[in-house]
Amino acid sequence: MITVKDLTKRFGSLKAVNQVSFEVNEGEIFGLVGPDGAGKTTLMRIICSLLNPEEGEVRIFGLTARERDKSKESETSNFGYMPQRFSLYGDLTVMENLLFFGSMYKLRKEVIIQRSDEILELTSLMEFKNRFADKLSGGMKQKLALTCALVTRPNLLILDEPTYGVDPEFRKEFWKILYNLNKGGMTIVVSTPYMDEAELCTRVAFMNEGRFTALDTPVGLRKNFPYQVWELVSDSREPELFGEVDGVYDSSLYGDKYRLIIDAKTDAKTVIEKKLKEKGLTSLRMQKTSPSMEDVFVMLVGGEG
Ligand SMILES: Nc1ncnc2c1ncn2[C@@H]1O[C@H](COP(=O)(O)OP(=O)(O)OP(=O)(O)O)[C@@H](O)[C@H]1O
Ligand SMILES: [Mg+2]
Numbered sequence: 001m002i003t004v005k006d007l008t009k010r011f012g013s014l015k016a017v018n019q020v021s022f023e024v025n026e027g028e029i030f031g032l033v034g035p036d037g038a039g040k041t042t043l044m045r046i047i048c049s050l051l052n053p054e055e056g057e058v059r060i061f062g063l064t065a066r067e068r069d070k071s072k073e074s075e076t077s078n079f080g081y082m083p084q085r086f087s088l089y090g091d092l093t094v095m096e097n098l099l100f101f102g103s104m105y106k107l108r109k110e111v112i113i114q115r116s117d118e119i120l121e122l123t124s125l126m127e128f129k130n131r132f133a134d135k136l137s138g139g140m141k142q143k144l145a146l147t148c149a150l151v152t153r154p155n156l157l158i159l160d161e162p163t164y165g166v167d168p169e170f171r172k173e174f175w176k177i178l179y180n181l182n183k184g185g186m187t188i189v190v191s192t193p194y195m196d197e198a199e200l201c202t203r204v205a206f207m208n209e210g211r212f213t214a215l216d217t218p219v220g221l222r223k224n225f226p227y228q229v230w231e232l233v234s235d236s237r238e239p240e241l242f243g244e245v246d247g248v249y250d251s252s253l254y255g256d257k258y259r260l261i262i263d264a265k266t267d268a269k270t271v272i273e274k275k276l277k278e279k280g281l282t283s284l285r286m287q288k289t290s291p292s293m294e295d296v297f298v299m300l301v302g303g304e305g
Contacts, residue, residue, distance in 0.1 A: 001026045001156060002023065004023070005058075007056035008055040016042040018209070018210035019055075019056075019211065020056075020210070020212055027202075029179075030189045031190055031197070032044070032191040033195070033205070033297065034301070039207055044191065079152075079154045079157065080151075081158045082158070090132060094128050094130070094133065095116060097133055097144060098147060099112050101148040101151055115153065123146055124173075124177075125147055139173075142162055146159070154186070155186055155187065156186070156187045156188075156189070161192060161193060163194065163197065175197065195293040198297075199293050201218065203216060204217070208300065214300055222296060225296055227291070228261075228262045229260070229262070229291045230262060230268050231258065231289050233258075234282060234284055238253075241275065246271070249261045252298075259295075260272070269286070
C-alpha cells in the first residue's frame with residue numbers, strides 16, 4: 001500500500017530522514033517509534049506529500065504524489081492525516097470543526113453531514129456534536145482530530161502520536177477505535193511514544209537519528225532480542241548498583257525490582273550474585289524473564305546494540 005524507497009530529507013546539514021526504505025501492506029497497523037527528534041514526523045509528512053525529500057520516493061497505492069494528483073481514482077485512494085500538533089477551532093463546535101475540515105477537502109456540505117453520523121458514532125462523539133471544541137477534555141480533542149481525519153473516508157490513515165499525553169483509559173479507548181477502523185479495512189500508520197501501543201501494531205519500525213534500526217512484528221522483535229533480561233528483588237534500592245558491572249548493558253529500578261539487560265554470553269547469575277555479595281546484600285528473588293518492547297526500545301536507542 002505504501003512503498004518508501006531510499007528516502008532522505010535534509011534540514012541544512014542534518015539528515016532528518018536518512019536512506020529509509022520500507023513497505024506498509026494493506027490491512028496493517030504499522031507502528032513508528034523512536035526518541036524525540038528521530039525523524040518520525042518528517043517521515044510522515046513526506047509520506048503525506050507535505051514535504052519534498054531530496055532523495056528517494058514514496059508510492060501510495062502504487063502511485064507517486066504527482067501521479068496521484070492526475071489520477072481519477074483519487075476518490076478511492078485517499079488518505080487521512082492527523083498531525084502531531086493538530087489545531088482545532090476552539091470556538092467552533094465539534095460538528096462545525098468537522099464541516100470546516102471537510103470543506104478544506106472540498107467535500108460538499110451535504111456529504112459531510114451525511115458522513116458525520118457515521119464517523120461521530122465510530123469515535124463516540126455523537127453526544128458532543130454541539131459542544132465547543134474548547135470545552136472538550138484533552139482526550140476528546142484528540143478524538144475530534146481523528147474524526148476530522150476520517151471525514152474523507154480514507155482507506156489509509158496516518159496518525160502522528162495521536163495519544164501523546166492523554167490518560168491511559170483514553171488511550172485504550174482510542175486504540176479500540178483504531179482496531180475497529182482497521183477491522184473495517186483501513187490501513188493505519190501510527191507513531192507513538194508508548195511501548196504498550198507499539199505492542200498492538202502488526203509491525204513496528206524503530207527509528208533513530210533518521211534511520212530505521214529495526215523493523216519486525218512485536219513478537220519478532222522480542223524473540224530476536226540478542227540479550228538476556230533478568231529481574232531481581234533484593235534489599236537494595238540503589239539505582240546505580242549494577243551501573244558499572246561488566247556485561248550489564250542496562251539496569252533500571254522499578255520500586256523494589258531491578259530489571260537488567262545483560263550480554264547473552266555472560267553468566268548472569270554469577271555476575272549478579274557477585275555484585276550483591278560485594279555490597280553485603282542478598283537476593284530475595286532473581287529470575288530470567290522475557291524481553292518486553294520497552295527493553296527492545298532501550299537497547300535500540302541507547303544501548304550498545
Ligand atoms: N522544518 C524544520 N527545519 C529544520 N529542522 C527540522 C525541521 N523539522 C524537523 N527538524 C529537525 O529534524 C529532526 C527530526 O525531527 P522530527 O520532528 O521529524 O522528529 P520526531 O521523531 O517526530 O520527534 P518527536 O518525537 O519530538 O515528535 C529533528 O532534529 C528536528 O529538529
Ligand atoms: Mg514528531
